[in-house]
Amino acid sequence: MGYLEDKYGSLPSPIDFMLDTPEERAFAQLLVRTHDLYISSPNCTQPGFSHTQGSMYLAPHETPHCSADRAMDRPTRAAKVNLALFLTLSTSLTLNLILNVTLTITLKHNPEA
Numbered sequence: 001m002g003y004l005e006d007k008y009g010s011l012p013s014p015i016d017f018m019l020d021t022p023e024e025r026a027f028a029q030l031l032v033r034t035h036d037l038y039i040s041s042p043n044c045t046q047p048g049f050s051h052t053q054g055s056m057y058l059a060p061h062e063t064p065h066c067s068a069d070r071a072m073d074r075p076t077r078a079a080k081v082n083l084a085l086f087l088t089l090s091t092s093l094t095l096n097l098i099l100n101v102t103l104t105i106t107l108k109h110n111p112e113a
Contacts, residue, residue, distance in 0.1 A: 055080035
């Protein structure tokens with residue numbers, strides 16, 4: 001979002017790309033960070049290893065578009081898909097924690113809120 005603000009924020013009638021609350025911004029950053037670290041980046045660059053995202057498109061055997069060392073067997077694919085699901089759940093639980101802490105702090109400092 002920062003890029004869009006920088007790129008288009010000086011237009012005659014700029015569009016406000018900033019999310020409304022700190023919680024929304026924190027959640028967006030958490031999603032991006034989770035994607036960058038665990039889904040799109042390879043955990044290892046050795047032959048036969050790939051990023052979790054590869055489980056969505058790498059072939060199960062050698063093809064003209066996928067070399068044998070990039071192919072992904074079913075057990076590996078299943079493990080990577082399960083990891084992606086786990087990360088999605090973890091991200092949701094982290095958001096719940098952020099919201100609960102924010103609510104607790106808000107109520108502590110403003111009991112009438």
